[in-house]
Amino acid sequence: MAITHREFDYIKGLIKQEAAIVIDTGKEYLVESRLMPLAQKHGLASVKDLVDNLSKRDNQQLVTQVVEAMTTNETSFFRDFYPFEALKKKVIPDLIANRSAAKELVIWCAATSSGQEPYSLAMLIKENFPQLATWRLRIICSDISEEMLERTRSGVYNQLEVNRGLPVSLLMKYFKQDGTRWIVKDDLRRMLEVRLVNLAAPWPHLPQVDLIMMRNVLIYFDQVTKVSILKHAYDQLKVNGVLLLGSTETTINMNLSYQVQQYEKLSYYSKL
Amino acid sequence: MRALVIDDSRAARMAVSRILKSIGFDVVEAENGEQALDILNKDETITVAMVDWNMPIMNGYEFVKLVRRSDKFREVMLVMVTTENEMSQVVKALSAGANEYVMKPFTDEVILEKLEMLGLRL
Numbered sequence: 001m002a003i004t005h006r007e008f009d010y011i012k013g014l015i016k017q018e019a020a021i022v023i024d025t026g027k028e029y030l031v032e033s034r035l036m037p038l039a040q041k042h043g044l045a046s047v048k049d050l051v052d053n054l055s056k057r058d059n060q061q062l063v064t065q066v067v068e069a070m071t072t073n074e075t076s077f078f079r080d081f082y083p084f085e086a087l088k089k090k091v092i093p094d095l096i097a098n099r100s101a102a103k104e105l106v107i108w109c110a111a112t113s114s115g116q117e118p119y120s121l122a123m124l125i126k127e128n129f130p131q132l133a134t135w136r137l138r139i140i141c142s143d144i145s146e147e148m149l150e151r152t153r154s155g156v157y158n159q160l161e162v163n164r165g166l167p168v169s170l171l172m173k174y175f176k177q178d179g180t181r182w183i184v185k186d187d188l189r190r191m192l193e194v195r196l197v198n199l200a201a202p203w204p205h206l207p208q209v210d211l212i213m214m215r216n217v218l219i220y221f222d223q224v225t226k227v228s229i230l231k232h233a234y235d236q237l238k239v240n241g242v243l244l245l246g247s248t249e250t251t252i253n254m255n256l257s258y259q260v261q262q263y264e265k266l267s268y269y270s271k272l
Numbered sequence: 273m274r275a276l277v278i279d280d281s282r283a284a285r286m287a288v289s290r291i292l293k294s295i296g297f298d299v300v301e302a303e304n305g306e307q308a309l310d311i312l313n314k315d316e317t318i319t320v321a322m323v324d325w326n327m328p329i330m331n332g333y334e335f336v337k338l339v340r341r342s343d344k345f346r347e348v349m350l351v352m353v354t355t356e357n358e359m360s361q362v363v364k365a366l367s368a369g370a371n372e373y374v375m376k377p378f379t380d381e382v383i384l385e386k387l388e389m390l391g392l393r394l
Contacts, residue, residue, distance in 0.1 A: 168373040
């Protein structure tokens with residue numbers, strides 16, 4: 001049974017309030033497909049029943065689960081390919097040159113989803129920058145969803161997920177097989193620090209960082225929230241630090257202090 | 273660019289060919305390794321072969337080994353596309369000279385991303 005306008009508007013309002021994420025009209029199918037499995041998990045027959053339960057406002061855990069279900073995004077290893085080429089050839093070498101005295105590099109993947117991005121970054125570093133083995137390297141990965149963070153911690157991926165974007169040589173080197181599941185080896189998993197962060201709410205204490213990966217997450221926020229997040233991100237960066245956004249996202253026309261840089265197809269943003 | 277799709281299943285050949293054609297490849301097809309080797313010997317414009325493992329007459333693993341024995345084909349990229357999903361099999365294919373490996377089932381994106389990794393997106 002298709003969801004009604006009332007149910008859609010309720011979910012839309014809830015997600016806006018809890019996560020500052022805007023679900024556009026026309027995405028009713030998305031609400032239904034994401035929430036029906038959750039409704040069934042709770043023994044409910046429909047999304048309508050789920051909305052009725054939510055309306056009672058006495059089950060914060062259910063609210064959290066709805067937010068998580070609605071904000072889980074598609075991801076893959078080395079997503080879009082060229083940003084990782086730019087990281088390898090330009091962004092990380094520049095950061096290494098700038099930080100060679102302190103020998104410290106702090107990276108923050110701010111919308112880590114199920115972990116493919118930070119693991120891609122960890123593999124890229126191990127493969128291309130062996131000198132960082134003697135540095136203090138931190139890869140902090142955060143997400144709004146506890147479920148996604150647990151997936152990141154576990155490092156377990158199915159066959160289709162490891163098919164997506166991951167060179168097979170890296171699959172052989174950094175994963176072990178368990179039937180049709182592939183599990184990230186411990187030395188790579190140990191490189192990640194996992195934190196729960198809602199980008200639209202006040203951020204918990206985080207260190208000053210050299211590189212922020214905030215790709216394909218701003219698209220879900222309204223303009224006011226986007227600007228606020230980008231300002232916070234600027235404050236979080238060290239001088240000469242770099243922000244990477246998704247290909248359709250930008251800081252341009254937001255009256256922010258970032259310096260736009262270009263490397264081949266990639267635009268990225270520096271704090272000078 | 274020209275691609276060779278090798279699979280004894282017509283449906284599987286069509287699935288891979290459709291994806292390759294969608295990004296501008298010319299595609300030729302073969303039903304087994306022996307036929308594929310014959311085509312490869314006659315057609316020097318082929319840049320990539322998508323190779324199933326289990327086929328009659330000559331399987332994909334034998335095909336990869338034979339192709340890699342010849343210096344003439346050193347520029348040809350070889351991508352295994354197979355239901356063989358054991359790590360030991362993947363290692364075997366890579367040792368024989370396969371450049372990439374796709375485990376069936378796959379989506380369009382899987383094939384497109386593998387081609388991009390190999391620098392083969394048009």
